[in-house]
Amino acid sequence: MNILRHKKCHVRTKENVARVRRDEAKAAEEEKARAERAELADHEDRIQRLRSKNIGNTSDVANVPDIFGSSVDSQDCMSGTSCSTSVSKEHHVNLFKELEEQERKNFASGNKEYAAEKKKEQDDWESKVGIMKRFAEDTKEYSKDNEWWERIPLLREHDKKPSKVSKSKKKFLTSEERKAIKLKKEKKKKRKDKIKGIEQTTHACPNNATPRHRIPALIPSKSNPIIHWLLDVKAVRLRNDRIANSFQFLLMMLKFFLLMSAVWLASNQESVS
Incomplete structure (x- = not known):
């Protein structure tokens, strides 16, 4: 019995495996949060540098209207406080804002198909190792395999009757x-x-002798005469055998009569003497 995995000291117990998974998930979440914070800090730093650069070049492009719909008044820019305030209120135009938000959502939630495949691989590995066992896993019902006697066809291919052609198919x-x-x-x-055409007849024997038994004709009436002659010869042989058997029976009866008469005579002589 494999009872090692049921002990608490074993590495692959259910509690230890669950603990490792929780730690891995927690570490992954922390790594994601750290990456997001780093990316956000990078974006903020880039925005600050662009703003400072824009403040330095304001005097040169004071008379040029803003391409994004916001114009900076030259009189306001004469005073450094008002110009800096107006510039600080402006933000840079992000043309890929929706794509970045979608990427953040995918990065946070993850790919569902990939997660399902990884979960299936993990479940298969646990099932092979013995950590997780499904109900009736080792039975034929779970694997949906038929027994060997159920896979044998009821009729062989050459024993099957050909399908009849219906009237609708004949057309x-x-x-x-x-x-x-x-x-x-x-x-x-x-x-x-x-x-x-096969007839059951009685064949005539030579010399107009008729046998006492019937010989079935296994061939049609219009057949080779040699076959008829052979059948007649067979009938004659059967007749001779019957006659020989009758003679043997008569000889046996005669021997028995002579033996009984000898015994009777011997008994009479003994009685007379």
Whole structure:
């Protein structure tokens, strides 16, 4: 029995595995938060540098209107406080704001398909190791495999009867298929007629001798005469065998009668003496 994984000191117990997963998830979240903070700080630093650069070049482009719809008044820019205030209120135009927000959402939530694949791989690994066991995992019902006797076909391929052609299908048959069906029917009819032509008759023996038994004719009446002669010879042999058997029976009865008469005579002589 594999009871090592049930002990608390074992590394692959359910509690230890769950603890490791929690620690890994927590570390991943902390890493994501740190990356987001670093990215946000980088963006803020870049914005501050652009703002300071814009403040330094304000005197040169005081008379040029702003391309983003906000113009800086030359009179306000004469005083450094008002100009700095107006510039500080302005923000840089981000043309990829929606894409960055979508990327942040994906980075925070993660890819669902990838997470499902990783979870499936993890479950398969745990099932192989023995950490996680599903109900009825080692049975045929879970794996959906049939038994060997259920996979054997009830009828063999050559034992199956050919499917009959329905009337609706006959309408769409080709001329060759119709000829094949007609030829098959003719062969079947000839075979039946041949079976009906076999007769059960009594064959005559030579010298007008009729045997006491019937010999079935296994061939049609219009057949080779040699076969008829062979059948007649067989009938004669059977008749001779019957006669020989009858003679043997008579000899046995005669021997028995002589033996009984000898015994009777011997008994009479003993009684007389």
